Amino acid sequence: KFDLPVRTRTRVDRISRQADRFVLHAGGRRFEANNIVVAMSNYQSPRTPEFAGELDPDIVQLHSSAYRSPAQLRDGGVLVVGAGNSGAEIAVEAARSHSTWMSGTIPGSIPFRIDSLLARLILIRLVLRVLFHRVLTVSTPLGRKVRPKMLARGAPLIRLKPKDLTAAGVRQVARTVGVRDGRPLMADGSVLDVANVVWCTGYHPSFAWIDLPIFDEDGLPLHERGKVERQPGLYFVGLEFLYAFSSEMIHGVGRDAQHIAEAVASRARAVQPGPKRQPQLVAAR
Numbered sequence: 178k179f180d181l182p183v184r185t186r187t188r189v190d191r192i193s194r195q196a197d198r199f200v201l202h203a204g205g206r207r208f209e210a211n212n213i214v215v216a217m218s219n220y221q222s223p224r225t226p227e228f229a230g231e232l233d234p235d236i237v238q239l240h241s242s243a244y245r246s247p248a249q250l251r252d253g254g255v256l257v258v259g260a261g262n263s264g265a266e267i268a269v270e271a272a273r274s275h276s277t278w279m280s281g282t283i284p285g286s287i288p289f290r291i292d293s294l295l296a297r298l299i300l301i302r303l304v305l306r307v308l309f310h311r312v313l314t315v316s317t318p319l320g321r322k323v324r325p326k327m328l329a330r331g332a333p334l335i336r337l338k339p340k341d342l343t344a345a346g347v348r349q350v351a352r353t354v355g356v357r358d359g360r361p362l363m364a365d366g367s368v369l370d371v372a373n374v375v376w377c378t379g380y381h382p383s384f385a386w387i388d389l390p391i392f393d394e395d396g397l398p399l400h401e402r403g404k405v406e407r408q409p410g411l412y413f414v415g416l417e418f419l420y421a422f423s424s425e426m427i428h429g430v431g432r433d434a435q436h437i438a439e440a441v442a443s444r445a446r447a448v449q450p451g452p453k454r455q456p457q458l459v460a461a462r
Contacts, residue, residue, distance in 0.1 A: 193388040212410040221383035225376045233359030241377040253372025258353045261331040264377035269345045280353045286334035313422040412437045
């Protein structure tokens, strides 16, 4: 409809600001714009602890982002570090062919089976469309209270329950805190002699390519529902819990995108009167 000049396979290397314009570098190309929308999540660079490099080199190490199937694992035990959704599902799969341990604290689970008839007809809609989309937002007291915990610990288990892990033969152990004699060391002082470690330990946001003073101490952008007040004209869509717990889901990111589109259009009308329009960029890195 709009015949937008979309450029694929173009990596954004740097965003900075000169006077009242944003400058975006992508390879050998340079763009200027009054508004930029960074449409991406903060799951960018796989995070593993520094002590991972101290493990015995014979131990196979994979981050969950690189895990595809148990065929990647060596014969022998598997330690899955991280007890969120990725960790739980990888642990259950690995346990079919390997002795498997899962390290960490399970962040709870939804109180019903998502594949049940009642869930498909009613409960999933209540959770996704009401609880995640309208109750757990930065506009509600409950949402503001829950948000830091969600960002720190991750979402509750969706497809599995703790008893599913037990039934699959997955053994839960304490948090992994270091290495002793080349093997993973648990918080309770125990050491696991395993042949594989799968790190389900999340991601770094990796926004260092945005050369602007807009980040907190954890490297996350400071924003108000996706709008960066410190840099008018800079917006984010797709961040974890940007506005609601659903912000990283299809229905949630759609609402956030509409909010940002309206903000960009409003600003464009305010600062660019008349028929001439300057570029507005969407950077999905």
